[in-house]
Amino acid sequence: YISYGGQFENLSHAKQRLSVAIPVALALIMLLLFFTFNSVKYALMIFTAVPLSAIGGIAALAIRGMPFSISAGVGFIALFGVAVLNGIVLISYYNTLKKEGGRDLHDLVEYGAMLRLRPVMMTALVASLGFLPMAISTSAGAEVQKPLATVVIGGLITSTLLTMIVLPILYIIFNSEWRILGLRIRFNAFLPLLALFFLGQGKAEAQTRLTLEEAVQLALQNNPEIRNASLRTEAVLAKKRAVFDPGLTEIRYQKGQINSALQDQYLEVNQQLGSLPEHIARISYVKHLASLSRSEEALTEARVTVEVKSLWFEWMDALLRMRMMQDYMQTAGRLQQVASIRYSTGEITLLEKTAIESEYMRLQSEYKEWKENSRQAANRIRQVLFLTDSLVPADTLLEMISPPESFSLAGDSSGRSVLMWYENSLKAKSAEVAIERARYFPSFFAGYFRQDIDQVHGFEGWQAGISFPLWFLPQSAKVKEMKINREIARNEYEYQKFAVRNTVENLTGELNKLAARIAYYRNGALQQADIMVRTAGLQYEKQEIGYLEYLQLLHTAMTIRLGYLDALKNYNQTAAQLEYYTR
The missing domain is CATH 1.20.1640.10 (Multidrug efflux transporter AcrB transmembrane domain)
Structure with a gap:
């Protein structure tokens, strides 16, 4: 070779x-x-x-x-x-x-x-x-x-x-999670080829992205409290079929030496008919009870809606604060690194270095706190929406929502959802009084009988009767009890009308105050904060100001921006509360 x-x-x-x-x-x-x-x-x-x-x-x-x-x-x-x-x-x-x-x-x-x-x-x-x-x-x-x-x-x-x-x-x-052939799979690094193979059949299932309006609709569909309120309304409506309840039918049969020495037979059928005024009062009671249940359902929907909106604004506020603090924390971190180097060379004092480190540690602590606040707010929203999937907002914009239509505080507010429940509760209590009063009236019954005497057939007849209470004291006590309950319901209704008017007046004033504060931030303070950040950065680069002055100016600008977020969150939550009392 x-x-x-x-x-x-x-x-x-x-x-x-x-x-x-x-x-x-x-x-x-x-x-x-x-x-x-x-x-x-x-x-x-x-x-x-x-x-x-x-x-x-x-x-x-x-x-x-x-x-x-x-x-x-x-x-x-x-x-x-x-x-x-x-x-x-x-x-x-x-x-x-x-x-x-x-x-x-x-x-x-x-x-x-x-x-x-x-x-x-x-x-x-x-x-x-x-x-x-x-x-x-x-x-x-x-x-x-x-x-x-x-x-x-x-x-x-x-x-x-x-x-x-x-x-x-x-x-x-x-x-990401993918749905492949009906199965939910989270792909690890071992499965890239399988993911590409089934990509045409599978559909990516990312985190649930929601807007505020979608969150409210999901809450109205899924929240168990709203479902239970709807079921209670159905249960009350089912009572309409039992409004006319004449009572039990009585059937008696006898055989033996009744009227003669021979075997006699006796058959009797009686039917209670009840009291006509009581039947009419029951119809009215069930009607008011259904209205009470519907108003409770509307009130539950309104309360859940306000709760979702308030939690949503709290969540957005926490996310925006996190991002703002993250940017500020990155700047403070860079300053801390530079300060450590300059301190080691003797260019700055220990006081300056300590102040910068303290500010950076404070920002880290606040960032973790708002991160936890954001997580808790998201979990509370999931609880109200009755969802197990993690939530991600479709956007993190926090804008002023439109306040509800104003109404005259001196006018009639009985049509409001908050007061409708108390008004219907008063009507239901009044109907209960009417039912107890109707029991003073006599009740009627009718019957039929047939008998055989001494092996002679064909003895039959009809009977009718009336029953009424001769002893009025027990029924009078029940009527008095129902009247007291009605008076309690009336007092609650009158007080709630007064309280709602005052609450709406206070919320309207608070809303106007927060709107003025937001206008202050938008018309000047936010622009001043932006100018402050830009100018401080330029002066720091030119070494016209030191670390502490730069951090102080950034802190002032961040305080202004955080104040704007706080005012915006409070405005939206107040507007949501006002909507609850005026819808």
Whole structure:
């Protein structure tokens, strides 16, 4: 046989070593990614940068007309290690935003990609520019340097571009729930091929996105209290069939020596007919009871609607405060890092460094507090809506809602839902008094009898009668009790009319006060806060103000913005309460 030595032999041995070194390098990269994220899913997602970078490396060699060599193979090993850095930068920030909460999955990916575009580009450019002199080298050793640098630069270009497109899509796919063949599946990193295969049949089931109007409609459909109020109305309506209740039918049969020494037979049928005034009073009572139940149902719907709106405004306020504090906290964090460096060089005092650290710690504490407030508000909304799925707002805008139509406080407000219940309750109590009074009237009954005497048949006849109470004291006591209950209901109704008028008057005044405060923020204070932030940033960059002055100005601007959010939330909640009392 023929064997070749020299450079060819060295190339063959080097290729054998590369066939071992490259898989080992890839395995080590995968292992380190797993240790970094403690997740196979995220490790495999970032590892997709390896084939994406290999595309660019091979294309770059083809464009420059270079063959695959040992130098190019070493370049691929270096490329794979650098290419995954982009994925680490992106996925790490996605996970940080996910832990902070308050964002929909799609918004989180979009927001994170925008903020991490510059760091990803800088990571790729630093490595690419570092290899650029080697790629264009023409001096001694260029035949070794050029393939290595060409592979790294070409691979980083394609890896960076494709990573910013493919990786966000994969993050959404692997963190969403999908419905496939009727089954709900959350895809892990092991199932990407299965997800792509069934993509035409499956439908992504992300978190439930809701607007305020949709939340109110879901509450009216799902809330158990509203369902029970509706069922109570149906139960009252079912009583209409039992309004006319004449009483039991009595049948008696006798056989024996009744009227003679022989066997006699006697059959008697009696039917109670009751009292006509009592039947009429019962019809009126059931009618008022149905009205009372309907007003209770309307009142429950109104109360649940107000509760959903109030919780929704509280939720939006917490989310907006979280975002505002997050931005301010990032600025304070950068200032803290710079202050630590300058303190170590003796440029600032310990007091300045401590003040900045204290402000940063305060912001972290407040951010965690509002994050928990947001979670609790979302859970309370889910409870009212009777939903198990997690909720995400369709938007986090907090705008002024339209106040309800005003009505004359001195006019008749008996048509309001709040007062309708008390009015119908008074009518029902009055109907109860009428029922007890009707029992003073006599009750009627009718009957039929037939008998056989001494084996002679055909003795029959009809009978009718009347019964009335001779002893009036027990019934008088019942009537008096019902009258007292009616008087209590009347007093409650009159007091509620007075209380509702005062409550509406107070809420209207509070609404006007909050509207004036919102106008103050919109007409000047918010613009001043924006100017304050921009001017403070420019003066800080020019070193015209120090850390403490910069933080103080930012804190003042944030206080103004938070005051605006507080006024807006209180206005909307007050308007919702006013709607409850005036609908």
